[in-house]
Amino acid sequence: MTGVSEDDSVTLEGLKKKMAEFAKERDWDQFHSPRNLLLALVGEVGELSEIFQWKGEVPKGLPDWKEEEIIHLGEELSDVLLYLIRLSDICGVDLGKAALRKVELNAIKYPAKLFEDSSKKQNHFKNTTTTDGIDIIDHSSESA
Known part of the structure; x- marks a missing residue:
C-alpha cells in the first residue's frame, strides 16, 4: 500500500478496494465474517472512546490538544471507518448510497x-x- 498525498482524492469505493486487497494479501478473508468485523469495529469504537474518556467536554477543533493526541485520534477514527467500510463490503451494502x-x-x-x-x-x-x-x-x- 502506498502513501497518500494531499492531492489524492479518497472515496469510499477506493477505501473498500484497498481494504479488500489488504485482507486478500494477508489471507484474512477467512476471518472477515460480518460478526468478526462487527466485534472488531466495536473494539475500535472503544479505543476511540478512551481518547475522550477523561477529557470532559472538548471544544471544536481541539485547540488545547497536542499534535500527537490529534494524530492518535486520526488513527482511531480511521480504524473505525476502515472496519465499517469492510463490514459494509462483506455484507454487500453500498455504504455511500446507504448514507x-x-x-x-x-x-x-x-x-x-x-x-x-x-x-x-x-x-x-x-x-x-x-x-x-x-x-x-x-x-x-x-x-x-
Whole structure:
C-alpha cells in the first residue's frame, strides 16, 4: 500500500478496494465474517472512546490538544471507518448510497423549517409514522 498525498482524492469505493486487497494479501478473508468485523469495529469504537474518556467536554477543533493526541485520534477514527467500510463490503451494502439515503430520510424526519430559530432537540417534538415507515415530526402539540 502506498502513501497518500494531499492531492489524492479518497472515496469510499477506493477505501473498500484497498481494504479488500489488504485482507486478500494477508489471507484474512477467512476471518472477515460480518460478526468478526462487527466485534472488531466495536473494539475500535472503544479505543476511540478512551481518547475522550477523561477529557470532559472538548471544544471544536481541539485547540488545547497536542499534535500527537490529534494524530492518535486520526488513527482511531480511521480504524473505525476502515472496519465499517469492510463490514459494509462483506455484507454487500453500498455504504455511500446507504448514507445518502439516510440523510434524505433524516431530512424528511427532521425538516429544517421545524428547527429554525429553535434550540429544542428532536425529543421535544412528537413523532408519527407514515404508512411507508417514515417517521414525521408533528410539532402541532408544541406551544409557541
